[in-house]
Amino acid sequence: MAPLADLYQLTMAYGHWRAGRHRVPAAAELFFRRGPFGGVFALGAGLAEVLRCLRAFRFSAADVAYLRSVLPSTTEDAFFDYLATLDTSEVTVSAVPEGSVIFARVPFLQVKGPLLVVQLLETMLLCLVNYASLVATNATRFRLLAGPNVKLMEMGLRRAQGPDGALSASKYSYIGGFDCTSNILAGKLYGIPVRGTIAHSFIMSFTSLEEVQPRELLPLAGGKPVDLPALAESWLQRVCELLQTPPEKANRGELGAFVSYAITFPCDFQGLLDTYCIRRSGLPNFCAVALALHQLGYRAIGVRLDSGDLAQQSKEIRRVLRACGAHFQVPWFETIPIAVSNDISEQSLEEFSREGSEINMIGVGTNLVTCPLQPSLGCVYKLVEVNGSPCLKLTEDEEKMTIPGTKTIYRLYDAAGHPFMDLMALEDEPSPSAGQELVVHVLGQLGETSKVVPTNVEALHRMYFKDGQVCEPLPSLSEVRSHAQVSLSLLSPAHRQLHEPQPYLVAMTERLHQLLAELRQASQ
């Protein structure tokens, strides 16, 4: 693959090369400036993909030929020869483990290497980390709102930025706490559980019970095959009597589709209830088929709703399922899982819990994969040191100021085990110690000093890439997913809150603060 880059990076690379500065040592940091979606945390994701692309980073002959055609004609030939030799063999990358909770302004990826390469990597790293972390964070929010017991399914393939955007969405939603995806390719490539049963179009393709073919089903325990359409029709009469709905209002095309599906997948029958009227058609038809299946020894696996007031309907459906279960003495009927979809958002989940819904599984598409509450994490990648000198960008916008120098990042934990501060120190400073008082400058109140005593101190970054190779074993996708849940669970409730959370403290050591002050002074 050709390196992902914006053109200006190549023109700058030429600038460095021509000035003989291309091999000057440099360091850059990747971070975001504000917690996404109004929360205080994000989930760092994309690292495995970053490492894969770092290893593959190379300009092919075709890439170089193309660049020759778009860079200014004054560009020297020798530069293109140099580009063709470029790789990441002198690049070092340290990062927060994938799936960790991360905070605004704290670097979660650090890159060192020759200036030209470090700059060339900018776009590629941002492209691979930005959306991955954003959608993983979005997924954690859905998980936090749904609680631990509701199943969450990602179904955004149709709404993502094309096939590969959809694959990223499936992968990183899984990391963020989703249980499964509808996307077969994501299942095949990443081993994510895939789910999905029946759609409106299947139901609409039937107009009557007569179309059902084949019509017979063997009882689970064996015996004579049974005519399922006839059995379902007879159950429909009994169900409609119980529910006091007119049997002629139950759509027979829908009933045919249900019966056909049940004959095909007797152990996996799920009813989609809202193609026609739920109360008078979808629900009676489902109960009729499920009771017919029960009579043959099978259990239906669920119902699904895709329109209307989902919370309200789930309660009505649960009531009907209970009534049927009690009346026809089928105890498992009352716990049939109810799945919902249809433009589910954070707000939907809040409504579901406010209304005390009976929903057991939720499919989320657009509002998961496109992250409409905040469509970009806005990660940035900034040079912090060139040729041994720390860099400072002073702008009129305080928030856009970079913090100079290569750093070690520590996460400080309180006595309850919650992280309460991320601390940036210069690389050559000694590590803070658990139980010892630290004097720090908290970002946003740099004039004053604060004193803190961490109960525990963790070095946040690990070295992942060195000498052109991945140098740390990478966890599997499901290990990353578990790590994410642990990382989230450590957060204090005040920081885990999705709206108006307590700000998370990010601080500098006194030495780093002093360096910043000196550089500021010098650049005035």
Add this chain to the structure above:
Amino acid sequence: MAPLADLYQLTMAYGHWRAGRHRVPAAAELFFRRGPFGGVFALGAGLAEVLRCLRAFRFSAADVAYLRSVLPSTTEDAFFDYLATLDTSEVTVSAVPEGSVIFARVPFLQVKGPLLVVQLLETMLLCLVNYASLVATNATRFRLLAGPNVKLMEMGLRRAQGPDGALSASKYSYIGGFDCTSNILAGKLYGIPVRGTIAHSFIMSFTSLEEVQPRELLPLAGGKPVDLPALAESWLQRVCELLQTPPEKANRGELGAFVSYAITFPCDFQGLLDTYCIRRSGLPNFCAVALALHQLGYRAIGVRLDSGDLAQQSKEIRRVLRACGAHFQVPWFETIPIAVSNDISEQSLEEFSREGSEINMIGVGTNLVTCPLQPSLGCVYKLVEVNGSPCLKLTEDEEKMTIPGTKTIYRLYDAAGHPFMDLMALEDEPSPSAGQELVVHVLGQLGETSKVVPTNVEALHRMYFKDGQVCEPLPSLSEVRSHAQVSLSLLSPAHRQLHEPQPYLVAMTERLHQLLAELRQASQ
């Protein structure tokens, strides 16, 4: 590539196969339900990619093996054998030409073929068309707001859903009217012009004029090499005197970076002005280097701003450029293009024109590629006919009702050449004729009939795919782009409006309306 599909499509496919219905003829339509971003139109895009994927549609042995592992264990072996033979050789696709203006509820892609295949294509088609059309539409809105003379550059690579999402964004923004992209790979793959010059990190990597290497530049007309740092420093004194800014406040690292860049690309020098203070540093440094270049016969190509009040600053910068041009007798100085970026949105463009900015080029990233005003076009794909019978989905939600039957779509034009109505007719109805009165039922007022006399009638769809092959020559990307601008220009101003546009009329013929009424009656 494995076909893009959601799992339920495969379970349904099995249902159809087992019922022996898999080869029943079926027809489906793809459309969106509401105009995106509050406008009335969208730009249809993604067709070329759809056709490419239709040709390649096939389940590999590995795909089939994977499906075997995820479909219920009761699935028969023979079904998997059948899947392995599946292709699109019996599929027919007609569509609106790529880059055409399209409207809500009017099918812009029609698919016919064996039921099983037609249903299996659903997710793939939606995935390839949804984002393509959304981002192309978003791009047209930026183009309409910017007017025809401002250059628009797509720079969303860092904010897209990964590398391929970014490529889609570049391609479809170009179709929608953008001029260029920053994404090298998009340039290489699609031939889109690429642009981009200098970044903050390049500037920050310099701390003084001493670091500039090499230091000499040959005059354009030949002659002795000149020490450009010294020349720029002397011009800086004169510029600061004219602008009445203190020369010591002009950052010498920035000046060094400008000089270095100018020596490297003397014919392509652009200054990024806002790394430090624009007024006292960026602008004087730029003018100094540009005047030094001028002295050697070169012209700077522009300035760029990436923060602050862009419209206001552009006016101040233009004033300074004019003053410098006049004072130092360099006439081209006053027309130096001013480029801006930094979270540019539709609102930014409205502000620019309200404030009468001096901006000549605009780079748009996040707000173009992520479409935050509406992150999904919400296209749907609905069966309209199975085995010769039209399908109807009646729901309590009127807007979600499908219009049954296979159709021909006509666009009707008024005397001014503007389209004023899209008309759906049954396939076997005669075409309406220009100048003849038509009796139609407008969607949203189905109870009444309306009479219209079109000045011109256009059949909207073309047949693009037949017998497994593309059967119509496809235009190049730049031809699609031109077609889009023509299609947009035909819209009446009332429909082209981005906010609160006049609703566009979509109607049915009397015969189609009658069919709908009959089906409704039958399903009550």
